[in-house]
Amino acid sequence: MEFRNSFPRLGRRGLLTGVAMGVAAPAVLRAQGNAPIRIGEINSYTAQPAFLGPYRNGWLLAQERINAEGGIHGRPLETLFRDDAGRPEDSVRIAGELVASERVALLGGGYLSNVGLALGDYALQNKVLYCASEPLTDALVWSRGNRYTFRLRPSTYMQAAMLVEEAAKLPAKRWATIAPNYEYGQSAVRWFKALLSHARPDVEFVGEQFPALGRIDAGATSQALERLRPDAIFNVTFGTDLLNFVRQGNTRGLFEDRAVASMLTGEPEYLEPLGEECPDGWIVTGYPRDELNNPVHTALRDAYRARFNELPRCGSIVGHDTALAIATMLRQANSTDTEAMVAAFEGLRYPTGYGTGEVEFRALDHQSTLGAFVGRTKLQGRVGRMVDWRYADGARYLPPDEQVREWRPRQN
Structure with missing residues (x-):
């Protein structure tokens, strides 16, 4: 396995914040004294714990380090975490309260795709910056x-493209799909089918x-898939749905002599709960936490374990990176004016954890x-691991710019 680390050499604190502090605070932010810069973070905490x-732990770790190093030109970050319970209508209501009553400078977060879309629409209608973490x-x-x-x-298109790159190498010609019935699952299936059909017209x-x-009724779903007699399966289920699907699929022999490509399954929060039921050889996107030993990630992993007495998960990196990206943007914007922050975010570069x-x-x-890791599942002892992995740079898995311009609304 080859790994190339292009991250600049920094001290331990710099590895985790990724931003060196300036000598003097710019006048725009300094004029507001030491008042915290407030971020409204909205997520489905009770629905997807x-x-x-x-x-949230990853976000807090980054925020604590940023504030320990002087904050944003002398102003600390303060995040107001709110739970939308997985309901788009609640996320929009909470966003309005955070902006109007709590006077947050910007919004962040989002997990479910339908919630993320609702927050994106709110951002447009109210001209409020929204940094979506996960949708x-x-x-x-x-x-x-x-x-x-x-x-x-990385989006459904990007992660589907990463999996298709490996799936196209398989001899499998007959494919079946399983995905949760909402925007994320529908989009993932749509792109996997389109991209694999383009790469392999014979499928x-x-x-x-x-x-x-x-x-999910995992038993009935497994039986329905078995009746299709596919050579391979594309899976988009996650969380408890994934656990039930794997359990019932194993019981019914669904995965025997059958390839599976599976989105997100290599992430520790979804892979580890499978325990001894973890199937071998699935092609997955994920996060090989225990084998990712470059200096930047090792420093973050050690700091996270010291702070929370557990190892990070993929969510930890996403939370950490979102807070770090926002801090990098704020330093560059030199302002909490929305238009200045938008301008700073466009083309912004930050070092991922x-x-x-x-x-x-x-x-x-x-x-x-931001990319993802692509590898295969393997049962090691009593725990599933992600092995034979590689980092797939997200920049390589995006459609051509002209296609993006055609899809994206011109007025925005």
Whole structure:
């Protein structure tokens, strides 16, 4: 396995914040004294705790380090965390309260794609900056993209393209799909089918299953997939849905002599709960935390373990990176004026906690070039691990610029 670390050499504190402090505070921010810069963070904490508990910890770790080093030109960051319970309508209501009553400078967060889209629409209508952490729907930056919305994580298109690169090498010709029945799952399936069909015109998709999020009937779903007699399966379920699907699929022999490509399954928050039921050989996107030993990531992993008495998960990196990207933007903007922050975010580069180098928020569509790791699942002892992995740089898995311009609304 080859790993190239292009991250600049910094001290331990610099490795975690990624930004050196200036000698003198710029006048625009200094004029406001030492008042905290408030960020409104909205997420589905009670609905998706496996990812979002570690996410919040990662965010706090970054914020504590930033503030320990002097904050943003002398002003500390303060984050107001709010729970939308996985409901788009609640996220919009909370956003309004944070902006109007709490006077936050910007919004961040979002996990479910439908929630992210609701927050993106709110940002556009109210001209408020929104840095989306996790929502993976492509619509957030393309068909429904706007001037005020930016996204950190690689999208469904990007992660589907990463998996297709490996899936196209398989002899499998008959594919079936399973995904949660909402924007994220529908988008992931749509792009996987389109991209794999382009790479391998000889494949056919013989059927699909779209169980409701969090309410999968895994036994019936496994039986339905088995009746299709596919050579391979594309899976987009996660969390408890994934656990139930794997359990029932193992019981019914669904995965025997059958390839599986699976989005997000290599992330520790979803892989580790599978325990001894972890299937071998699935092609996955994820986060090989225990084997990722470059200096930047090792420093973050050690600091996280010292602070929270546990190892980070993928959510931890996402939370950490979101706070770090926002801090980098604020230093560059030299202001909490929305238009100044938007201008600073366009083309912004920050060093990811993965230690794989700098990530850019593209001015073209506000999508970051953060990548993901692609590898295979393997049961090691009683725990599933991600092995034979490589880092897939997000910049390599985006559609051509002219295609993005066609998709993205011109008025924004």
